[in-house]
Amino acid sequence: MASMPRAGIIGTGFMGSVHAHAVRTAGSTISAVAGSSHASAGLAAAKLGAGVAADSPEALIARDDVDVVHICTPNATHADLARKAIAAGKAVVCEKPLATSVEDARELTELVDRAGVVATVPFVYRFYPAVREARDRIARGEAGRLWLLHGSYLQDWLAGAEATNWRVDPALGGTSRAFGDIGVHWCDLMEFTTGHRITRIMARTSRAHDQRETGGTLSSVATEDGAVLLFETDLGATGSLVVSQVSPGRKNRLWFSFDGTEASFSFNQERPDTLHIGRADSSTHLPVGPQTLSTTGGRRYATLPPGHPQGYQDSFNAFVADSYAAVQGQDPEGLPTFRDGLRAALLTEALVRSAARETWIDVPGIGNPLDSFKFSPAVERQKQ
Incomplete structure (x- = not known):
């Protein structure tokens, strides 16, 4: 991928804001945001600078102008949303924990290996x-x-x-x-x-x-x-x-x-x-x-x-920048x-x-x- 990947953010809380700031700092755009409802997504779209409010997380994942799906939702929802993003061929940035069970985390890791997509977890203190x-x-x-x-x-x-x-x-x-x-x-x-x-x-x-x-x-x-x-x-x-x-x-x-x-x-x-x-x-x-x-x-x-x-947001910015570099075909050292x-x-x-x-x-x-x-x-x- 030659051009800068475009982001879609699922989740409208604090971590969604952190991800959005990092995406913009990396020089990318937020095509869409999704929340627990279309109304919450609409409020978040204005705050996060997203292009549109998607009707649902699934609708966001399906969009042609979303290359990287950021999952910033409660822990129990991570595995299902990540599966759907991987199946759509999208790169994924999933908040930790990746899943609330070892079985789901292992399955997601195997799905990523088979799909060949970039999938990262924000262990940003690195x-x-x-x-x-x-x-x-x-x-x-x-x-x-x-x-x-x-x-x-x-x-x-x-x-x-x-x-x-x-x-x-x-x-x-x-x-x-x-x-x-x-x-x-x-x-x-x-x-x-x-x-x-x-x-x-x-x-x-x-x-x-x-x-x-x-x-x-x-x-x-x-x-x-x-x-x-x-x-x-x-x-x-x-x-x-x-x-x-x-x-x-x-x-x-x-x-x-x-x-x-x-x-x-x-x-x-x-x-x-x-x-x-x-x-x-x-x-x-x-x-x-x-x-x-x-x-x-x-x-x-x-x-x-x-x-x-340099603090937490700076480290998060660096993590997202490296994740997007990986989507573009680079191999940043130490990417989680x-x-x-x-x-x-x-x-x-x-x-x-x-x-x-x-x-x-x-x-x-x-x-x-x-x-x-x-x-x-x-x-x-x-x-x-």
Whole structure:
């Protein structure tokens, strides 16, 4: 495809707006938008700058002027809409989770492979310049042998019992909420940045509120507010993760520390303008900018001088730009695809099973979604 792909966005909420901004930044147009009703689509079309309001998601998918279908709807609808878009030969950008079951996620991945269409999932934290810098430095062996991988992802948007959302309902959001919504982001980022893959987990889930208020009525909550897990990786590291959507004062704090025998690399999404590099004899807060980052990956996504932080929307813009480049026949490095969405579904299922059984659970593999990760000889020896 020589010309810029044209977008159709299904979903009129917050994520639809994020996708729309990224589409326009990529230099593309939004041909149509669809919502839960034609009326909601009409309101969103004006707000998002779409050409028309489609009568239904199916009508949007069928349009000749839609090349890429963006699915920004509640989780339980993703699989059906993605199937229809793939069957129509359209490229797909599907919000995570790709599906609320491993079976659906696996089927979608196989359908994409057979159809030969581009299909991506917005694991957008991969696109922070500091993350790419850490990835490249780890890949060339600067960390030494990674042995401890730990971090957290904390939010507070569900801190009060009066706060609720469709994600709280397992019929719409899936059996796991906190981990399935944000914990999978951390796990994807860890595996992408380090080249390690989680092979076993031990998890506990918990709730701050057993009931939440909906329309003035208290209802029981079936999904978790938080999760704590231990894990082991295929390269011999151990790790831990704390996930919460009920941590007052933490708006969107994704934090990691990847500790090696020679150096550690740490990143905080609420302060994305620095990468912390720790060594036994020094500690550096590396400013993010094209003049200060040293690796190809870091510089590629650093578009502003140091002191001008790039945030979530900037990373989302970069993800969509790379997705559209792939539709045009390019091969952007590190683009998260439906295979990565399947990986997240496998991790989520393992977490749910581990928490229910109170035991370690093995995480099955799906081949190697991170085969493009280039290890230095020193790091490669860890795999042997």
